[in-house]
Amino acid sequence: MPKDNPVDPRGPRFSAWMTTAILAIVLLTGWWRLLAAQTVLFAMCAFISLKLNPWGHVYRYAIQPRLTPTTDREEAAPLRFAQGVGFVFALIGTLGYATGLTTLGMVATGFALVAALLNAAVGLCLGCEVYLLLRRHVPALARPQ
Numbered sequence: 001m002p003k004d005n006p007v008d009p010r011g012p013r014f015s016a017w018m019t020t021a022i023l024a025i026v027l028l029t030g031w032w033r034l035l036a037a038q039t040v041l042f043a044m045c046a047f048i049s050l051k052l053n054p055w056g057h058v059y060r061y062a063i064q065p066r067l068t069p070t071t072d073r074e075e076a077a078p079l080r081f082a083q084g085v086g087f088v089f090a091l092i093g094t095l096g097y098a099t100g101l102t103t104l105g106m107v108a109t110g111f112a113l114v115a116a117l118l119n120a121a122v123g124l125c126l127g128c129e130v131y132l133l134l135r136r137h138v139p140a141l142a143r144p145q
Contacts, residue, residue, distance in 0.1 A: 004050045004076030009123070012079055014063060015055040016120035019086070023113040027106060032097030035109060039094050042087035046080050074128075082119075082127025086112055 019038065026035045044052040089112040096105030118124045 006073035039090035046084035078128035081131035
């Protein structure tokens, strides 16, 4: 997995707000193609680079310049892991909706929505917390000293 630079934590929270909106639209409309697009976005950010997130670009070029500068940074690895978790739920949701298993699609999308909303509203990234727990307890994930 390529290494991304540490990021301004306000950027992922902005992206989480956008993801929340997208997932809410999917739950309200059942528009599985929009969920499929979000699934692709999760995959690109998890498996290639966070820099591919279009909401990150909006944040960096339209919002961040209007904010007070900060030196606060978050490591990218937990964020990428969280994107991978989002990918799994969005993929299950997409497959559920697309194959007529609407309840499966709604439940998986609902779980992703709750996680995105928690990150956006209070800064609690569930996927990041799982990553940190795994890294603490799974030696293969621990950083080399």
